[in-house]
Amino acid sequence: MxxxxxxxxxxxxxxxxxxxxxxxxxxxxxxxxxxxxxxxxxxxxxxxxxxxxxxxxxxxxxxxxxxxxxxxxxxxxxxxxxxxxxxxxxxxxxxxxxxxxxxxxxxxxxxxxxxxxVEVVGEKTTVEIRLDKKVYNIGKDLTNSGANISDALNNVPSVTVDVDGAISLRGNENVRILINGRPSALAGFGSTDALRQLPADAIEKVEVITSPSARYDAEGTAGILNIILKKEKTLGFNGSINTTIGYPTSSQINSNLNLRTDKFNIFNTLGYSYREAPGNGLFDNTYVNGTYDRIIEDRDINRLDKGYNGNLGIEYFITDKSSITASVFGRISDESDITDNDSKRFIDNILTNQTFRKEDEKQDDNSVQVSLNYINNFNDNGHKLTSDFQYSKNTEDLLTRINENNTVPNNDLLARENIYQNEIQNEYLFQADYVLPMGDAQFEAGYRGNFEQTITDYQLDTLNQNSGQFETNLDLTNKFTYDENVNAFYSQYGNKFGKFSFLLGLRLENTQLKGKVESEYDIEALQEILGSEVDLNFDKNYLGLFPTFNMTFELNEMESITLGYNRRINRPRGRFINPFPSRSSRTNVFQGNPDLDPAYANAYDLGYLKRWEKLTLTSSIYYQKETNSFERVQEETGQTTSDGISIIRSIPINLSTNERIGAEAGVLYNPTKWLRLNGSFNFFQFETDGIFNNVDYGAKNTSWFSRFSSKITLPSKIDWQTNFFYRGPSENSQTKNKGIAFTSMAFSKDVFSDKGTITFNVSDLFNSAKRRSYTETAFFTSDSEFQWRVRQFTLGFVYRFNQPKGKTKQRQPQQQNDDDGQGEF
The missing domain is CATH 2.60.40.1120 (Carboxypeptidase-like, regulatory domain)
Structure with a gap:
């Protein structure tokens, strides 16, 4: 506003x-x-x-x-x-x-x-258009109360989060997640699980960067989502306490404390969360080979997640033009998931066998991140130098105990397994950026070095029922070390001529991907599965240039046209590279492919913005062509379980091309002070082309998704917000996904002279957020329905001290590099 x-x-x-x-x-x-x-x-x-x-x-x-x-x-x-x-x-x-x-x-x-x-904070326009991104301010979204960051992203236009937590941008999952402009332990280093453990109201805004400038890492063919977290900027001691309780059982408490003087700014965030998240799934599978031609699996999932997170930092103002900031972030997560799987097995549509499988998974996940930032403003016109160092470590210990019994026709033990997995990830980041304004023009140059190593220990023990002892599976136990080192230099130049602004940049990146397999056991069988041409111990180097161009033409103060072009890279992550199979069940295994190469994409974006007195329209059409694109396919292994079920393998491969063309539009309408409406619509067509193991995986499909939100101020100053989301059907060469729709609703009321706010939120009001899909191959079919989390009710309360709700946001004295508008005109 x-x-x-x-x-x-x-x-x-x-x-x-x-x-x-x-x-x-x-x-x-x-x-x-x-x-x-x-x-x-x-x-x-x-x-x-x-x-x-x-x-x-x-x-x-x-x-x-x-x-x-x-x-x-x-x-x-x-x-x-x-x-x-x-x-x-x-x-x-x-x-x-x-x-x-x-x-x-x-x-x-x-x-x-x-x-x-001032009457209301955060009621400013919820979208800001920049040369290379759209900025969505989501702090006033009532449905974020009691929600996590992953939930909040699902309310951002152009972004979708599926029931498994996978995040997509314009329907493309190859999106880079940054926190305050950097890869972060908060984002789980490529995994989105950590985003489900951090509160949504920690977000100040989300930058949707579909046409990234050269300043950004070239990773992510779909683009970048940059999550900017809140950080108080006013003088004195202030803060807030936020608590929620919910059903199914959930609770969290978070504090945000800040002390700022003329010489320093100390900020601290602490949080604890507890959540029981029941889910379910139903899978109806048919097989061409094996003892059974049909298996129906009915799954009940009970998750218990407990997590602590904390952030402590201090910003010291060396002079009125320079400062140094140091911070440390830590996260401790204790997760316990129990999945009950009741399987009915048929031969010629006659139930001949029934089993019950219990999978008890316990995971301890600890993260720590240390950051150091220095900024020197040479003058008041934007001439500055910034430098950053960041070290992050993430440790995951996973123990899965699996117990499977026959229940029909006999009641006896079928299999018992213990899976041990330990993953340690270390990452170092070095960055320097220099900005030189030249009147209306601006030059920028910088360096970023990202050095990441992941070590995965995997062991599978199975019970020998004859001896009563667990024996290690010699084919699967392994240790895999994966290194990804990226060195990048960039420069960009922008200028403004009347109503025309442009930003032209070039980024040079060298990527080194190294993999090393260590095992005490014979790995010849694994080499035979993958093929002799695949190098299990590899060291690959890629050197690439990534040009970017963004321009804006202002038709008038209320209307503008934007055009963007960028080249991107999608590097395979460790799980996609690790050649040792891991499995979600005895009959389904996932196996990485060390022969994967990075995918490259060229993307074009044409946008149009129009503002009226009470209405704002944003729209764009886009086109992207990706080569060596990743596709996960399913194929037979030729093996069966001890009870005669075919084992299916999922493996990622490089397909030849993936083309995507689409259009999107968003509307913000504020007809009165008591009513705010906004909606968005995204339609896209994608076409893949490629052959693997003599199977054609080419496919062409169209899909769309839409969201609508209304916020109404009722009598007694009660705010009522409703969010609706729908994603249309989609398909690839093997799987068809049905449409999915869900609605969330929230009410809020300010109390204690606006120092406190009570919120009641219902997530997935009609309990309809379910993924329904059908997979068909030459050797099996699967008709499935999966629900990650059932409908959730949440009651929340936030109390602010020395931080009145009506306070206008001020700019902080030092912002992260990717959030400070460098290179924007």
Whole structure:
């Protein structure tokens, strides 16, 4: 709302003024507006020109992302003021403006009295359009109460999260997840499981970067999701406590504390969560080979997740232009999942055997991350140097106990297995960025080095029923070490010519992928499965150039066109490379492919933005062509279990191409103060092409997804929000997925003089968030329905101290590099 008000005001006044006869020979008034304490630019600050001769005649303009303004006016006498909600107005009365003038740098100071009176925080426009991204502010989404970050992402346009937690951007799962502009232990280093353990209300905004500039890592052919976490910026000691309870049983408590003085800023976040998340699944499988031609599996899943997370940091202001920030983040997770699987086995549609399988999985997941950041602003115009160091370590210990019994026709033990898995991941990040403004132009250059190693120990023990002792499966027990080292240099240049802005960049990346298999046992059988041409111990190097181009043409203050092009890479992750099979059951195994090469994509995006007084429209059409794209396929292994069931293998492969074309549109409509509506629609067509082991996996399909949200202020200042999401059917060469729809609803009420807020939230109101799919191959079919989590009710309460709800967000003195608008015009 902070950004909409000046736009609406100016649009209205300009419309009135435009109806009057225009004079000739206008003059230009330019300048820059900064925040006094931080020297950060204030975007959407308003320059107001009030004619002294005719006080009803008001004109002016607003600042851009760099805090700069350029306004045309007729020569004359004016009362000049610069305004920004939550800041003291700067006034220049009785100014005789006869020629173009540069008012220089104006620094605005926070107005504490006004901050207390601002009505609502976070009600600003929920989308901001930049040259290379869209920024969605989701802090006021009521349905985030009691939810986790993964849930919150499912409310962001262009983003979908399936029932397994896989995140897609425009229907493409090859998306890079960043936290505050960097790979992070919070995001699980490529796994999204950690995002389900962190509270959604920790997010300030999400950047959807479908056309990343050269400043960003080239990883992720679909683009980048950059999650910006909240960090308090006001002076003094302040914070908030957030608690929730829910059914099925869940609870969490989070605190966000901040102490800031003129010389330092100490910030701390602590959280604990407890959640029982029941789920279920039904799988109807038919087989061409094996003892049974049909098996129906009915699964009940009970998850118990307990987690602690904490973040402690200090920012020290060395001078008024430089600072250093150090922080440490830790996460401890204790998960216990029990899956009961009742299997009915048929021969010629006659039930001949029934088994009951219990899988008890316990996982301890610990993460720690240490970060150090230095920033030096050489001047107030954006000339700066930043450098970063980050070390992260993630450890996962997994023990799975499997017990399977026959129940029909006899009651006896079928199999008992213990799976031990330990994974240790270490990552080092070094980064430096230099920004040099040159008038309306800007040059930027930098380096990023990412060095990651993952060591996976895997052991499978099976019970020998004759001896009563567990024996290690010699074919599967292994140790796999995987290294991914990326060195990157980039430079980019941007400029603005009137209404035309562009950003041109080039990134050079060298990728080294190394794999090493260690085993005390004979691995010849594994080599035979993969083929003699596949190197189990590999060392691959890839050198690539990744150009980017983004431009914006402003048709007028309320309308613009954007165009973007970028080249991206999708590197195979450790699980996709690890050649040793792991299995979700005795009959289904997943096996990595060490012969995988990175995939490359060229993407184009054409966007259009139009604002009216109460409505904002964003739209784009896009096209992407990916080569060596990844596809996970299922095939027969030629083996059967001891009770005669065919063992199916899933393996990732490089297909030749994947083409995707689509269009999306989003609408934000605020007809009144008590009603806010927004919706989005995304339609896309994708076509894959490729052959593996003489099987054609080519496919062509169209799909779409849509979301709608309404927020209504009821009497007694009760807010009511409803979110609806629908994803249409989709398919690939082997699997057809049915459409999925779900609805969430929330109510909130401020209490204790707006220092507290009570929220009631129902996630998946109609209990309909279920994945329904059908897989068909030459050797088996599978008709399945899977529900990750049933409908959830949550009651939440947040209390703020020295942090009134009406406080306007101020810019922090030092932001992460990828969040500070570098290179944006």
């Amino acid at each position: 902070r950004k909409l008000l000046p736009i609406i005001l100016l649009f209205s006044t300009f419309t009135i003024y435009a109806q009057r006869p225009q004079e000739v020979n206008p003059i230009k008034i330019t300048g820059t507006v900064l925040e006094q304490d931080t020297n950060q630019p204030l975007e959407y600050a308003t320059l107001v020109l009030q004619s002294i001769d005719n006080p009803s005649k008001i004109s002016g303009g607003i600042t851009d992302a760099n805090g700069k303004y350029e306004v045309e006016a007729q020569p004359g006498k004016y009362n000049v003021s610069i305004e920004y909600i939550g800041y003291k107005t700067y006034k220049l009365p009785n100014q005789n403006l006869t020629k173009s003038i540069d008012l220089g740098i104006t620094k605005l100071a926070p107005d504490v009295a006004e901050l207390e009176g």
